[in-house]
Amino acid sequence: MSAIAMTAIPTEGFTPPGPGDFNLPPIGHSEGTAPTFEFLGQTMYWGVTKPMVQLALSVVLIFTFFYLASRHRAMVPGKLQYVGETAYGFVRNGLARDTIGSHDFMRFVPYLVALFFFILVNNYFGLIPGIQFPTFSRAGMAYALAALSWVVYNYVGMRKHGVGGYLKLQTVPSGVRGVVLLLLVPLEFFSNILVRPVTLALRLFANMFAGHMLLILFALGGEYLLLHTTGLTPVAGVLSFVMFMGVSVLEMLVMALQAYVFVLLTSMYIAGALADEH
Amino acid sequence: MQTDRIVAAGKLNPLIPHPAEMILALVFFAILVLLVKKFIVPAFEQAFAERTAAIEGGLAAAETKQAEADAKLAELEKQLADARHEAARIREEAREQGAAIVAEMREQAQAESARILEHGRTQIEAERQQAVTSLRAEVGALATGLAGRIVGESLDDEVRQSRVVERFLADLESGQAPSGVN
Numbered sequence: 001m002s003a004i005a006m007t008a009i010p011t012e013g014f015t016p017p018g019p020g021d022f023n024l025p026p027i028g029h030s031e032g033t034a035p036t037f038e039f040l041g042q043t044m045y046w047g048v049t050k051p052m053v054q055l056a057l058s059v060v061l062i063f064t065f066f067y068l069a070s071r072h073r074a075m076v077p078g079k080l081q082y083v084g085e086t087a088y089g090f091v092r093n094g095l096a097r098d099t100i101g102s103h104d105f106m107r108f109v110p111y112l113v114a115l116f117f118f119i120l121v122n123n124y125f126g127l128i129p130g131i132q133f134p135t136f137s138r139a140g141m142a143y144a145l146a147a148l149s150w151v152v153y154n155y156v157g158m159r160k161h162g163v164g165g166y167l168k169l170q171t172v173p174s175g176v177r178g179v180v181l182l183l184l185v186p187l188e189f190f191s192n193i194l195v196r197p198v199t200l201a202l203r204l205f206a207n208m209f210a211g212h213m214l215l216i217l218f219a220l221g222g223e224y225l226l227l228h229t230t231g232l233t234p235v236a237g238v239l240s241f242v243m244f245m246g247v248s249v250l251e252m253l254v255m256a257l258q259a260y261v262f263v264l265l266t267s268m269y270i271a272g273a274l275a276d277e278h
Numbered sequence: 279m280q281t282d283r284i285v286a287a288g289k290l291n292p293l294i295p296h297p298a299e300m301i302l303a304l305v306f307f308a309i310l311v312l313l314v315k316k317f318i319v320p321a322f323e324q325a326f327a328e329r330t331a332a333i334e335g336g337l338a339a340a341e342t343k344q345a346e347a348d349a350k351l352a353e354l355e356k357q358l359a360d361a362r363h364e365a366a367r368i369r370e371e372a373r374e375q376g377a378a379i380v381a382e383m384r385e386q387a388q389a390e391s392a393r394i395l396e397h398g399r400t401q402i403e404a405e406r407q408q409a410v411t412s413l414r415a416e417v418g419a420l421a422t423g424l425a426g427r428i429v430g431e432s433l434d435d436e437v438r439q440s441r442v443v444e445r446f447l448a449d450l451e452s453g454q455a456p457s458g459v460n
Contacts, residue, residue, distance in 0.1 A: 018290070019290045019291070019292040020290050022292060023290055039294070039296070039297055040294050041294075042290065042291060042294050044296055044297075046298075049299075051299065052298070052299065052302050055302055055303060055306040055307075056306055058306075058310075059306050059309055059310045059313075062310060062314075063310065063313045063314070063317075063318075066314065066317075066318040067317055067318065070317070070318050070321035070322050070325070071321065073321055073324055073325040073328065074325070075325075075328060075329055075332055077325075081325075084322075085322060085325070085326075088318070088322050089322075092322075109319055110311055110314045110315035110318075110319050111311055111315075113314055113318070113319070114307065114310045114311040114313075114314040114315075115307070115311075117310075118306075118307055118310055138295075138296065138299050139292055139293050139294070139295045140295030140296045140297070140298075140299035140300040140303065141299050141300070141302075141303040143295050143300055144299075144300045144301075144303035144304045144307070145303060145307060148304065148307070205293075209292060
């Protein structure tokens with residue numbers, strides 16, 4: 001009888017995933033019981049949520065891995081040390097040194113190494129069974145890291161060139177004179193100082209958000225088509241699961257790529273801020 | 279309830295950040311940066327530096343060893359050449375010395391043989407003199423005896439006997455017939 005009742009309600013019974021699926025209630029609470037507060041016109045949960053725990057977990061995982069890998073400092077590295085050195089060297093040499101240059105890069109290595117693996121691990125939480133939530137699909141987390149990058153590259157630039165010298169470096173293109181400057185200087189200021197942190201944050205957040213949304217859609221949609229419809233549509237449910245797997249593989253790539261792009265752009269901004277006058 | 283949730287989801291703007299999440303992200307990230315800076319970067323950098331030093335040190339040591347080996351080889355070759363030269367010199371010297379010794383020996387032998395020859399000659403001469411002397415005495419006695427018998431005169435008296443013999447011999451030497459006999 002219940003089967004008949006279910007077939008009687010077709011697509012109206014399906015709730016499509018939305019931004020609400022990312023607004024998890026605090027641990028130990030359900031949607032109804034969680035305490036809330038108002039912020040910027042939004043009602044927000046008050047309490048420890050899953051992505052917050054994931055942040056702490058990622059710190060523990062990253063530090064444990066690198067600590068164990070770097071502990072022995074063997075001349076001939078073992079497997080773990082080799083993997084650790086390769087991962088560390090990838091950011092140290094492939095990102096920091098190649099972008100910032102061998103003169104200045106070393107003081108940014110701790111920041112960039114931590115940034116890369118912090119984003120990478122938190123992104124991959126979106127695929128790890130049992131966790132399955134990319135931390136940076138919460139916009140605030142991405143904003144925080146982008147804001148920090150913004151502070152870092154502007155700060156080192158101002159320390160090196162002075163505030164005026166730095167602003168001139170960032171906003172006045174070389175070889176341009178006269179009236180064109182009136183047009184270009186605001187444009188450069190807008191693009192180099194204002195837009196950079198926004199794009200940095202949104203690129204990471206939107207990729208994680210959209211990717212996870214896509215996965216939820218294929219998972220929930222597949223389940224609904226398979227279990228709650230009749231006729232040929234369950235076949236579409238199977239196809240939906242196949243798509244889920246395909247998108248998961250794509251997400252693996254996107255997650256690593258977003259971590260890489262975030263750190264690459266951060267080191268490029270630092271390099272640009274440290275650049276000598278051209 | 280479902281409609282409530284849809285309405286709630288519709289109102290939700292995912293771009294508006296949760297303040298606690300922003301702060302927590304910064305805090306946890308800052309903790310990670312500090313940990314990485316304090317423990318991981320120094321450890322890896324030390325391992326890298328030690329490895330670089332070990333490789334460079336190994337290369338330098340190998341170069342030094344190579345140079346030492348080259349020097350030692352050159353020295354040994356020089357010593358070998360010296361030894362060969364020395365051996366040749368010693369051989370040459372020995373040959374010269376041998377030749378000198380042979381020549382000296384030959385000289386000594388010749389001198390010795392000459393000396394022996396001279397000695398023999400002197401001895402023969404002395405023996406001849408002795409023979410002549412004893413012969414003279416015997417010949418005198420024989421001749422005296424013979425003459426005594428011939429002349430029947432006893433010439434046993436020694437003084438006379440020797441005087442007669444002397445005279446006889448002097449006569450003989452002078453080629454004349456002994457006067458006593460006449």
